[in-house]
Amino acid sequence: MKWLAFIAAVLLAGCAKPEPRVTAGPFEANGPPVTIAEFALDGKARGLVSVPRVELSDDQWRARLSPISFKVTRHKETEFAFTGKYHKTHDAGIYRCIGCNTALFYSATKFESGTGWPSFYEPIAKENVEMRVDNSLGISRDEVVCRRCGAHLGHVFPDGPEPTRLRYCMNSASLEFVPFPKETK
Numbered sequence: 001m002k003w004l005a006f007i008a009a010v011l012l013a014g015c016a017k018p019e020p021r022v023t024a025g026p027f028e029a030n031g032p033p034v035t036i037a038e039f040a041l042d043g044k045a046r047g048l049v050s051v052p053r054v055e056l057s058d059d060q061w062r063a064r065l066s067p068i069s070f071k072v073t074r075h076k077e078t079e080f081a082f083t084g085k086y087h088k089t090h091d092a093g094i095y096r097c098i099g100c101n102t103a104l105f106y107s108a109t110k111f112e113s114g115t116g117w118p119s120f121y122e123p124i125a126k127e128n129v130e131m132r133v134d135n136s137l138g139i140s141r142d143e144v145v146c147r148r149c150g151a152h153l154g155h156v157f158p159d160g161p162e163p164t165r166l167r168y169c170m171n172s173a174s175l176e177f178v179p180f181p182k183e184t185k
């Protein structure tokens with residue numbers, strides 16, 4: 001009977017396959033609440049949720065991110081064009097924040113900008129990103145950051161395609177692409 005119990009346990013574990021993590025671990029759940037839009041694995045909107053902002057020290061971020069993701073998200077560096085892993089990706093799914101897993105962009109809004117950076121015409125939800133004025137490099141640009149963890153994602157420019165005419169020029173290093181499950185496609 002032992003092996004039957006084992007098989008049952010494996011089957012149950014399979015059924016209980018968790019959704020990708022939206023709420024962060026306890027050591028991260030230390031900031032004031034922030035309201036973001038939540039999205040299921042298959043891309044369905046689940047409505048707004050209140051979650052603690054993710055606030056970590058530089059050392060904690062360095063420990064959990066790759067060197068390039070750390071430099072881009074926490075110190076606003078820009079990856080070299082055509083070097084990121086997503087500028088040519090066209091699979092169906094959701095691009096999430098590398099720092100806190102917040103959903104940021106639907107693959108359907110990604111377009112070929114020719115810039116060498118993944119480019120989108122709109123974020124998945126206005127609640128999930130924040131715009132800030134960035135006056136570095138001697139010019140004024142609109143910086144895009146993750147609402148939940150403050151990760152630098154890239155900039156937005158007014159030269160994108162319809163329907164928004166905006167170009168969200170993102171760093172691959174700030175993103176984690178999660179493809180839709182096969183059975184829904």
Ligand SMILES: [Zn+2]
Pocket residue numbers: 097098099100101102146147148149150151
């Ligand atoms: Zn984030």
